[in-house]
Structures are given as C-alpha cells and as structure tokens.
Amino acid sequence: MDLQINVHHLTRVEGHGNIVIDMQSGQLKKAQLEIVEPPRFFEAMLKGRNFHEAAIITSRICGICSLGHQMTSLKATEAALGLAISEQTLKLRKILVHGATFQSNVLHALFLAAPDFLNVGSVFPLINTHKEVVLAALRLKRLANEIGELISGRAVHPISCVPGGFTKLPTNEELAALREKLVTQAIPDASFVVEVVASLAGAIPDFVRETEYISVYSPQEYGLYDGQICSSDSGLHPVDDYLRVTNEFIVPHSTSKHARFNRSSYFVGALARFNNSSALLSPLAKDVAARLGLQAPNYNPYMNTVAQVVEVAHCVEDTIRLIDELLATGIKAEKPNQEPTRYGRGMATTEVPRGILFHDYTYNRQGQIEKANCIIPTGQNLANIDDDMKKLVPEIIGEGKAAITKKLEMLVRAYDPCISCSVHLLDVQFDE
Amino acid sequence: MSKPKVAFFDFTSCEGCQLNKLNFENDFLDMLEHVDIVEFREAMDDKADEYDIAFIEGSISTPTCIERIHDIRRRAKVLVALGQCACSGGVNAMKNLHQPDWVREEVYGNEKYRFPSIPAQPVSAVVKVDYEVRGCPMSAPEYLHIFKSLVMGRKPEIFDHAVCVECKLKENECVLDKGMFCLGPVTRAGCEAICPGNGQYCTGCRGPISNLNLEGAVEMLREHGFSETEARKRLHLFSANELV
Numbered sequence: 001m002d003l004q005i006n007v008h009h010l011t012r013v014e015g016h017g018n019i020v021i022d023m024q025s026g027q028l029k030k031a032q033l034e035i036v037e038p039p040r041f042f043e044a045m046l047k048g049r050n051f052h053e054a055a056i057i058t059s060r061i062c063g064i065c066s067l068g069h070q071m072t073s074l075k076a077t078e079a080a081l082g083l084a085i086s087e088q089t090l091k092l093r094k095i096l097v098h099g100a101t102f103q104s105n106v107l108h109a110l111f112l113a114a115p116d117f118l119n120v121g122s123v124f125p126l127i128n129t130h131k132e133v134v135l136a137a138l139r140l141k142r143l144a145n146e147i148g149e150l151i152s153g154r155a156v157h158p159i160s161c162v163p164g165g166f167t168k169l170p171t172n173e174e175l176a177a178l179r180e181k182l183v184t185q186a187i188p189d190a191s192f193v194v195e196v197v198a199s200l201a202g203a204i205p206d207f208v209r210e211t212e213y214i215s216v217y218s219p220q221e222y223g224l225y226d227g228q229i230c231s232s233d234s235g236l237h238p239v240d241d242y243l244r245v246t247n248e249f250i251v252p253h254s255t256s257k258h259a260r261f262n263r264s265s266y267f268v269g270a271l272a273r274f275n276n277s278s279a280l281l282s283p284l285a286k287d288v289a290a291r292l293g294l295q296a297p298n299y300n301p302y303m304n305t306v307a308q309v310v311e312v313a314h315c316v317e318d319t320i321r322l323i324d325e326l327l328a329t330g331i332k333a334e335k336p337n338q339e340p341t342r343y344g345r346g347m348a349t350t351e352v353p354r355g356i357l358f359h360d361y362t363y364n365r366q367g368q369i370e371k372a373n374c375i376i377p378t379g380q381n382l383a384n385i386d387d388d389m390k391k392l393v394p395e396i397i398g399e400g401k402a403a404i405t406k407k408l409e410m411l412v413r414a415y416d417p418c419i420s421c422s423v424h425l426l427d428v429q430f431d432e
Numbered sequence: 433m434s435k436p437k438v439a440f441f442d443f444t445s446c447e448g449c450q451l452n453k454l455n456f457e458n459d460f461l462d463m464l465e466h467v468d469i470v471e472f473r474e475a476m477d478d479k480a481d482e483y484d485i486a487f488i489e490g491s492i493s494t495p496t497c498i499e500r501i502h503d504i505r506r507r508a509k510v511l512v513a514l515g516q517c518a519c520s521g522g523v524n525a526m527k528n529l530h531q532p533d534w535v536r537e538e539v540y541g542n543e544k545y546r547f548p549s550i551p552a553q554p555v556s557a558v559v560k561v562d563y564e565v566r567g568c569p570m571s572a573p574e575y576l577h578i579f580k581s582l583v584m585g586r587k588p589e590i591f592d593h594a595v596c597v598e599c600k601l602k603e604n605e606c607v608l609d610k611g612m613f614c615l616g617p618v619t620r621a622g623c624e625a626i627c628p629g630n631g632q633y634c635t636g637c638r639g640p641i642s643n644l645n646l647e648g649a650v651e652m653l654r655e656h657g658f659s660e661t662e663a664r665k666r667l668h669l670f671s672a673n674e675l676v
C-alpha cells in the first residue's frame with residue numbers, strides 16, 4: 001500500500017503549514033506537519049529595548065494571542081524589575097485573559113472547526129444553514145471584544161496594559177453594564193452554542209493516544225493567568241525551570257522549533273488544561289463538560305475543541321464573579337507602578353488559548369533588554385501532532401485518501417495551531 | 433451589476449489585521465450582502481482565479497512571498513495593502529537593522545539555508561499598490577472607509593496630517609506634557625489618536641507624515657528628556673524601512 005498526501009498551505013488555521021504523509025509498501029516513511037511560515041526574529045528585535053516597549057513589541061508576535069503575549073511579557077518584566085501590581089490590576093488582567101480565551105475558543109470551535117463536522121469548506125455556508133448559532137457565536141465574539149476594548153483600549157494589540165498596571169481604568173458603570181450583558185446575553189448564547197456542539201459530537205473522530213499534558217496550574221483557580229508548570233507525568237515545576245521542561249530542538253521540516261519533556265512529545269492547550277485542572281472549573285463549566293461527555297483525563301486530541309467550549313462557559317461565569325468582586329469595593333484611581341526595585345532576569349508563564357506560553361527577559365541597569373526568549377504553545381505541540389499522525393495514519397489506512405486527508409486536516413485544526421506565533425524565533429544569542 | 437469579488441491574503445505578519453477586520457461583527461454580515469468573498473485562507477477552503485479587490489496583509493520577506501505577490505497582482509483589479517507590515521514592512525523591518533545571515537545562523541545553525549529570508553519589505557517594493565490602510569493593527573474606521581468607497585466605486589480619502597491634530601480634536605490629555613514619550617507629532621493620523629485617548633503614548637504605528645523633519649523630531653524628543661539614541665530607536669519600531 002502506497003500513500004502520498006501533501007496538503008499545501010492548510011486552510012482554516014492561523015499561519016502557513018503543510019501536512020506531508022509518505023507511506024511506501026505499508027511502511028510509514030513520513031508523517032509530519034511542515035511549518036513554512038516566514039520567520040520574524042522577535043528576540044533580535046527586543047535587544048536594547050526599553051522596558052516600556054517589551055509588551056508592545058511581543059504583542060505583534062501574534063494578533064490572535066496578542067493579549068496573552070502582553071500579559072506574559074508584563075509579568076516577566078515585573079518579575080525582572082521587581083514591580084508589584086495591585087489587587088485591582090490583577091483582577092482586571094484576569095478578566096482580560098478570560099475575554100481573550102473565550103473569544104478565541106468561540107472563533108476556533110465555531111468558525112474554523114465546526115465546518116468540518118458539517119462537511120462544508122468554511123463558515124460562510126453556515127450563515128444560511130445555521131444562522132442562529134453563527135449569530136450567537138458572533139455575539140459572544142463581539143462581547144469578548146468589548147471586554148478588551150473597555151479594559152485594555154483595543155481588542156487586537158491592547159493599548160492600556162503597561163508594566164505595573166493600566167494607563168486608563170474602566171468606570172464602575174461600564175463594568176456594571178458589561179456584567180449585565182454577560183448575564184443576559186453571554187450565558188444564554190454560550191448555552192446555545194453548547195447544545196449545537198453537543199448535536200455535532202458524533203462527527204468527532206474517535207482516536208486515542210495518551211501523551212503528556214502540560215499546563216499552568218494554580219491550586220486556587222483554573223490555571224490561566226498565573227501559576228506553576230504542571231505535567232501530567234511529573235507534577236509541578238516552578239516557572240524558572242521552564243527551559244528544562246521545554247527542551248527545544250530544531251527539526252529540518254519546520255521554521256518553528258519542537259519541544260519535548262518526559263516523552264518524545266507533549267500536549268498543550270485546552271485539553272491539557274482540562275485534564276490537569278478540571279476540578280477547578282466553574283459550576284456552569286462542569287455542567288457543560290458533563291453535557292458534552294468530556295471527562296478528565298481524556299486522550300482524544302480531537303476533543304480539544306470540546307474542551308475549548310467548556311472553557312467558554314468557565315470564562316464567562318468567572319468574569320461575572322471577578323466583576324462582582326471589583327464592584328464590591330469600587331474601581332480605585334491608581335497609577336501604574338513603574339519604579340524598578342531591581343534589574344535582572346524575570347520569567348513568566350500564562351495560558352493563552354492555544355496552551356502554555358513563556359517569556360523570559362534579562363534587563364540591564366538602564367532598564368533595557370539584554371536577552372529575551374519566548375516559547376510559544378504551537379511550537380510545543382508540533383512534535384505531539386507528528387506523533388498523533390504516526391499513530392493515526394496506519395489506523396485509518398483503509399478509509400481512502402480523501403477521508404484520511406480530511407481527518408489529518410481536522411487533527412491539525414483541533415490543536416488550533418497558531419503558526420505565526422510559533423515562528424517568532426527563539427533563543428537568539430547576541431555576541432557583541 | 434454582480435457583486436465584486438473580494439479576496440484576502442496574508443504574508444509575513446501576525447494576522448492581527450485580518451482579525452481586526454473580522455471584529456466588525458455587526459458590519460460583517462451586512463458586508464457579505466455586497467461582496468463575494470472568494471478567497472480567505474484563514475477562514476475558508478476555496479481558491480479563486482481572479483479578484484476585483486485583493487487585500488494584502490503582511491510584509492514580503494522570503495523569495496516565495498515575491499512569487500506569490502506577483503501572481504496575486506496579475507489576478508487583481510485593485511490591490512490594497514492592509515496594515516503597517518504590508519504598507520512599510522512594519523515591525524518586521526526591525527530585523528533589517530541586524531545582519532540577516534548571522535541572525536539566521538544563530539537560530540538554525542547549519543540548517544540556515546533551508547529557511548531563506550530576505551529583508552522585510554512593503555508590498556509596494558515588489559508590485560503596484562493602489563491603496564493603503566495604515567496602522568498596527570490597521571485602523572478599523574479607515575479600513576471600513578476604503579472598503580465601502582471601493583465597493584461603491586468612489587475614491588477613498590487619504591490622511592496626511594499628524595496624530596496630534598486628531599488628539600487635540602479629541603481633547604485628550606497630552607501624554608508628552610505628563611512626561612511620557614510620544615510620537616504623535618510626527619505620525620500620520622487616521623486612528624483617531626486611540627493610544628493617547630487611552631492614556632498611552634503614540635508608538636508611531638502608522639508611520640511618519642510625508643513631510644517629516646527627522647532631525648527636528650529627534651530634537652523635540654530630546655527637549656522632553658529622551659536621549660537621541662532612545663528617540664531614534666523608538667522611531668524605528670514601526671518605520672525602520674522609511675527612516676533608516
């Protein structure tokens with residue numbers, strides 16, 4: 001049995017990648033996702049930049065993850081310069097992370113992944129056939145943008161998040177109005193989306209490959225904004241150990257580096273978070289997981305899309321809780337704390353929609369970056385995707401080339417890869 | 433009249449401009465009544481042979497990009513550059529300030545020839561660009577204005593005054609006067625001074641005004657307490673190709 005598959009510039013993913021399968025006489029010679037996105041050299045750009053600029057620059061690694069990059073960047077800068085943030089800043093940032101997460105999850109699950117379940121090539125035909133759910137998804141997305149616009153000035157490449165706090169704060173009235181929309185609109189819309197996803201669950205391929213799951217973990221809350229590194233194989237690791245966890249290496253078929261920790265590959269993203277932290281989900285999200293038949297641990301990578309939908313419910317519900325806490329004390333006028341108490345190295349991690357993200361900066365005494373490193377979720381997933389394909393292709397080899405190609409495309413899409421992010425380029429050393 | 437065929441393409445970019453475009457959810461469905469989206473890789477599988485309007489996001493930064501953009505230009509009646517990466521090279525052009533071969537070698541070692549990279553250039557360095565929507569991300573109101581004008585067959589209006597003008601109209605508190613940095617005096621308007629409006633400084637993401645006096649700008653920033661090196665570095669953030 002010979003089989004050659006080459007999907008050039010896979011559609012409905014962020015960035016450019018090709019799927020290449022080569023099977024000769026029943027032997028799988030090659031099963032890989034080639035990353036062909038042009039590299040962008042961000043770490044090189046950061047060298048010599050002032051601490052005010054780090055988050056502005058790293059935001060441009062990826063538009064979809066711009067908020068997550070900013071949060072991680074600000075935390076790394078604050079750790080390096082010893083800048084404490086207020087409880088209010090912390091809560092506002094957590095709301096921003098929730099908004100960005102549910103926005104991205106809705107966009108991926110409904111607009112990029114769902115067309116596969118309904119056998120169409122894009123979301124556009126669904127505007128006629130499934131108008132109500134498209135509208136509900138658009139409303140959720142719109143509301144997530146409103147969260148971004150209200151608290152950070154702009155949904156793509158936020159403006160007012162700076163080291164030490166915010167340059168502009170929302171008013172109590174604006175937050176109350178947002179809360180109202182979340183309760184009256186986002187909760188029903190999310191529930192409706194859940195029902196639609198439940199009705200499509202039969203189209204999710206049945207495939208199992210147990211692997212290592214890595215995510216941010218916090219004992220107090222579902223790990224998103226901050227916490228330690230959690231591996232399903234080896235438990236908790238401090239953030240400062242991130243290089244030991246990620247072990248990046250170059251492979252010739254990708255402009256993005258690969259990663260491995262306790263095994264040949266590991267999984268990051270919604271399913272990893274769910275597997276490691278499902279006990280900490282909000283009550284509504286737990287109901288949704290039960291409704292969608294998702295139980296931890298789950299070893300089907302296609303279920304990542306379902307875990308994303310569970311998180312939509314969590315993020316909406318937890319945002320309401322955080323707004324209530326902020327309104328109980330009222331928003332206090334405060335300036336960002338930008339007086340460094342030290343200069344040195346700072347490392348930080350945040351969960352962005354696609355998985356665990358690391359930023360690591362070293363500052364000199366002028367508050368300028370000497371060395372920078374960013375490790376992106378999609379890069380960490382690439383080895384795991386290749387390993388999935390190696391197990392999947394022989395299992396479905398009898399289904400014919402068209403069906404195999406579709407399942408492979410769906411597999412890669414299930415990871416919601418963010419290819420622009422993954423080729424921002426890593427570990428540039430400067431010798432001067 | 434049949435609906436205009438519209439296509440979107442992405443080159444070296446963060447895809448933030450495309451995302452920003454999807455963010456007009458309210459206008460989005462209306463828009464679909466007036467145009468046919470025939471190609472949009474991020475959202476759909478279809479591919480088309482020709483387009484009335486092609487929107488291009490991102491910079492030209494590999495030999496393959498050059499081939500692709502020539503091909504798109506041949507098929508497109510009107511070509512619009514979306515966002516600063518496409519209009520000037522944007523943040524990508526910062527890498528042009530470093531030795532390209534050396535940077536690649538640091539990253540990929542002996543494998544560097546597998547990943548060719550050329551200086552990041554604006555789309556207009558390779559093919560004719562009919563209209564530009566500046567900004568990083570591209571300014572939403574400006575995009576809608578150009579989009580609607582083209583669909584209705586009108587000539588869009590182009591801005592060439594400084595962000596400060598818009599900022600003063602909005603009656604924002606001047607961040608430069610508060611001791612912060614700001615590139616509003618030398619940056620091209622069209623964003624409604626959204627950054628100073630949010631208490632943040634203008635990073636110059638829409639590129640310099642056409643009659644920029646670079647030395648004057650550096651001097652102005654020096655008077656506000658920023659060293660010449662710092663001023664130049666920040667001016668280069670989004671405009672390395674235009675100012676170096």
Ligand code: SF4
Pocket residue numbers: 060063157445446447448449450489490514515516517518522523567568569570
């Ligand atoms: S101009 Fe900015 S927002 Fe647009 S693609 Fe380039 S980096 Fe992203």
Ligand code: SF4
Pocket residue numbers: 595596597599600604605606607608609614615616617625628634
């Ligand atoms: S804040 Fe910046 S853009 Fe606004 S008036 Fe002052 S210098 Fe000009």
Ligand code: SF4
Pocket residue numbers: 567568595616619620623624625626627628633634635636637638639
């Ligand atoms: S204020 Fe400056 S940095 Fe902000 S959007 Fe306008 S031109 Fe860009």
